[in-house]
Amino acid sequence: MSKTKYISISSQKGGVGKSTITTLIASHFHFTTPLKVVVVDCDYPQWTVENFRQDELELFKKTPEKMAEFKAFGKKAYAILKCQVKDAREQLEDLEGAVDLVLVDTPGTLNIAGIPELWRKLDYIFIPIEPDAATINSTLAYTDVLRHYTNQPDSSLKGFYCFWNKFVKSEKQTFFNQTEKIFQEEGVTLLASRLEQSVAYRKSEVRSTMTPMRKEFYHLGIKSLIEEIQAIVFPVKEAASVTEPA
Numbered sequence: 569m570s571k572t573k574y575i576s577i578s579s580q581k582g583g584v585g586k587s588t589i590t591t592l593i594a595s596h597f598h599f600t601t602p603l604k605v606v607v608v609d610c611d612y613p614q615w616t617v618e619n620f621r622q623d624e625l626e627l628f629k630k631t632p633e634k635m636a637e638f639k640a641f642g643k644k645a646y647a648i649l650k651c652q653v654k655d656a657r658e659q660l661e662d663l664e665g666a667v668d669l670v671l672v673d674t675p676g677t678l679n680i681a682g683i684p685e686l687w688r689k690l691d692y693i694f695i696p697i698e699p700d701a702a703t704i705n706s707t708l709a710y711t712d713v714l715r716h717y718t719n720q721p722d723s724s725l726k727g728f729y730c731f732w733n734k735f736v737k738s739e740k741q742t743f744f745n746q747t748e749k750i751f752q753e754e755g756v757t758l759l760a761s762r763l764e765q766s767v768a769y770r771k772s773e774v775r776s777t778m779t780p781m782r783k784e785f786y787h788l789g790i791k792s793l794i795e796e797i798q799a800i801v802f803p804v805k806e807a808a809s810v811t812e813p814a
């Protein structure tokens with residue numbers, strides 16, 4: 569096992585897709601690669617990812633054929649560990665060497681105790697951005713702060729990357745193009761992947777914590793995002809290839 573990698577899909581803006589995308593990525597790596605994955609859910613008191621899991625378990629209880637399908641799949645689900653942000657660093661340290669990839673889901677606000685300690689323990693932060701001015705301004709303020717924690721002697725943080733979520737292809741591209749220009753001027757890296765706005769992301773079977781994402785949703789941009797994240801977090805030899813589930 570290589571060194572444990574710690575990442576977070578994080579933003580100081582609420583509702584931009586942090587928990588949904590965390591789940592999609594965790595399920596992908598856990599169910600379709602040999603990597604050992606754990607999600608640390610620090611989204612107190614919502615516990616969104618843990619709630620996704622509990623809702624699914626309830627659904628499985630009521631739908632035996634879904635449970636049978638999961639059992640036939642033959643891989644146990646990954647652990648979701650609940651903790652508050654103030655305890656996150658200790659939780660992450662406990663996982664060192666025991667798993668390959670830890671994804672940390674954070675609350676919609678980052679003005680809470682323990683956040684700087686958490687940032688220092690993460691390897692990479694990926695920031696979903698929505699096409700609205702408030703999100704863009706808040707993201708630029710966030711990346712300004714993150715810069716102080718990147719590549720510092722007391723910090724593991726090696727980089728932070730933004731990417732579009734809820735992207736609408738049919739919308740005029742002016743806003744996107746202007747934003748991309750501002751990000752470039754500010755030295756903030758924007759990934760090429762754009763996750764499309766789609767009701768599919770609201771469906772429990774798409775952002776499942778118990779089964780891999782279904783192949784038919786890959787065209788919405790998630791496959792490309794996973795490939796970009798994988799290339800950053802597990803460069804070259806460390807990478808397990810991104811395989812599409814059959």
Ligand SMILES: Nc1ncnc2c1ncn2[C@@H]1O[C@H](COP(=O)(O)OP(=O)(O)OP(=O)(O)O)[C@@H](O)[C@H]1O
Pocket residue numbers: 581582583584585586587588589611616674675676677733734735763764765766767769770
């Ligand atoms: N690409 C998308 N297209 C459509 N809906 C989306 C997309 N991504 C996320 N959503 C929806 O947006 C809502 C907010 O998503 P989510 O809970 O993942 O955001 P969050 O950033 O974790 O929120 P919070 O700040 O409350 O923790 C959910 O209803 C989710 O299904």
Ligand SMILES: [Mg+2]
Pocket residue numbers: 586587588611616673674675676
């Ligand atoms: Mg959330």
